[in-house]
Amino acid sequence: MGLDVIDYWIASNNATAAVPEPSTGETFLKRDNRMPRPGIVRSTPRPLTVALAAGAVALGLALTGCTAGSSVTGNDTPQKGGTLTYASGDAEPTCLDPHVGGNYPQALVSSQFLESLVSLDSDGTVIPWLADSWTVSDDGLTWEFTLRDGVSFTDGTPLDAAAVQANIAHLQDPATGSSTGYLALAKVTGTEAVSDSVVRLTLSQPDSALLESLSQPWLAIESATALERSQDENCAAPVGTGPFVVESWAKQNAITLVRNDDYTSPPADAAHEGAAYLESITWRFIPDSASRYAALQAGEVDVIDNAQPDTIAQASSSDSIVHLDAPRPGASNRIELNSGKAPFDDVAVREAFIRSTDVDAAVSSLFQGSAERSYSALSSVEPLGVSRPDLFEYDPDAAADLLDAAGWAEKDSEGYRTKDGVRLTVVFPVSTNQSIPAEQSLFEQIQATAKETGFDVQLTKLDLSSWYTALGSNAYDAVSAPYTKVGPDVLRILFDSSAIQPAPSGYFANHAQVNDPELDSLLAQANATNDADTRAALYADAQDIVLEGYYILPLYDQQNHFLLGSAVQGARALPTVSTPAFYDAWLKR
């Protein structure tokens, strides 16, 4: 058993070393010191233990400061049993079924008991999970998924074509209130059970993002029998095929997950087969970052998420805490400049703003090395991401020249630039729910450096509801909003002109209000093609338009840091949306 596992790790490691460069990479500039991600960083240099390698290599990561050639001892054979306590700093979900709504806190916990049709491996390739194989017709409108044999939900219902049909119907039913899954299935118009184990999806238009969408936890497959219960019951304890089962949920305290002893469906990149090693998981909610870390230090909890830069820096000096850095896929964290109204309707003013902000210095001081600067619209885990450091260099002189030429040559008594008596003002609402304290400080530093060039950046800290309202009423010039999605199709959501019009709710994703028919066309073609090279080329062109148009100021990947106590072995983050997976995890106490 042990040897098999080791072989697997080595195999994965080789695969990792071969992370492909985008085939169209004419504009992909890779930094020398860039660390493959997501990654585990051992706090202090020490020989690799096999167990650590399990987590690390399965993730496809680099271990800094580790010597190769680790010694394998009997103690590192996974041990069964024990309870792992996980402490989440995210909001407690209001419903454990990620079909309902569909946000990241739901994905975090539901990844432990629900599974999807497909998954991704560490270099972004789609791999089998509940579906063994799939085919797509030449016109891209018909997909057939063959389901894995012998899989049952934890309530005994078998996994069959009808179950998949019921899940798609559940996601598309407005009464479910799905947002993430609903949008992902927008092109699916029909389902059909070809046989017990083959399900056919019919699409209105080709969708190259379908597999990536289906890999997300928000489109997990649940028991059709369980879905027929009331929404309240299903929210309290959704039934899936996963390695753990929801046993109880004491609101505002903890969710108790117990092992599924009959588990048979690990994803193709898991490190073992059969039931999970852990007896149970206690899933707690500890909103305060300092308490969360103190609880980890005191050994009260084994894993914490949402580790903040100061905590990560502290943990790096501890030899018993392991840092798991698993950036989320989809968009990078970025500041979006509202090109739909003055002053950012002028590309020169957008470029001037970007040139006037010293982001690199602020990121390295505020994030204490835990975040790496991004120059891309996409997360660094997206293989098709295009990085353009040349466009985002701090150059206040160039910024001043651009503003002079654009008519913002005058300065008022406070040193801000004006044009026709109007001050160069950037209204920047900040969501305190979404921007961590370090990020809020970063915005303050951006405010300070932009002021030197003459921008009046008005930061307003708002709670989530007020922030949505500010966006919906177009009362912003700059904004930063995270967006997690598997695959480059997130570009269509963020930059297609149809996403400028706020829905009746006021929600829209194209905060930069990019309105470019050429870009729309590139993104539509990329979404419709089934050819990987064509798709990559189209997305590269699309990203160039976005980056060269100075619509966004990329900051860093969407941060997602976990800290693991020394007893935790074999934990990893799933390469789909970087949620933690404890199927291979065990406790070495």
Place this chain on the structure above:
Amino acid sequence: MAEALTRVPLRFVARRLGGAVFVLWAVATLTFFAVRLIPGDPAEAILGGPGSQTSPEALAAVRAEYGLDQPVFVQYLSQLGRLATGDLGRSYALNMDVGALVLSQLGGTLLLAVLSLAVAWLFALLLATWSTGRGRLARQIGSGLEIIAAALPHFWLATTLIVVFSVWWGVLPPISTADARGLVLPVLTLAIPLAGFLGQVMRESLVAALESPFVLSARARGESERGVLWRHALRHAALPAISLSGWAFGSLISGAVIVETIFARPGLGRSLLNAVTVRDVPVVIGVVMVVALVYILMTILTDVASRLADPRTASIRTGAGG
């Protein structure tokens, strides 16, 4: 005890109840409009959350389900109507009835508040009795400690206690646990500043009592110093602290917002904080109403307790009726 209760006239109780209903109505109204006047759409928050996209269909369904498409005043009236029948409504965000939520969370907060009040009284009593009648230095140390304790902010004290007892010494957990160990730090966080307040009040009246004629006569009867202190002077000195306890209990429940969040304890304070963040109006109103109710009950209780400790207050408070 039965005899003691008859000292509390019915008219006093009736007037108190009427006042309580008025306060509850005012609290419900103020809270409703305060939460609704802040910009923001609860429907967004119900479905939304960082990174998720909300479809117009889903939002429309949610608005209809929760009556958010009605004019605000209509929502207010229906909210009030439900409250009048004892129905706290249904949480926008938690998929459960507010009544059930409050019931499930009230216990934790009450336990925390009652224990903190008890521990605060204990600390205050010990410090006041130790430092009184022991010379100027002891009195100054005592009052200095009380002033410092009273000035400590909860969040600072909580963090400091966690660092010292959980991180450095590793003797107490920084978060709630199934056993009682997890209660120690939160209770200390709430009790220490409160002990400072209570102690200040207690010492002042204790010093006054020890110098008063009835203590002199007790001493003259041959009562021991300890007997004088515990049997006579303290009973006198406790009065202001008892009246202060009603207020203190209310402040403990608001302190629970911070303490429950930092120590990851289930409770009403945490429910309230979450609910305010997502504009969960029924939960905000429900929790605030319950806290107001507890506050009113405590005020009545402390009044009754004052009457029991010192029957003279009855005639003063109820005027000619006594």
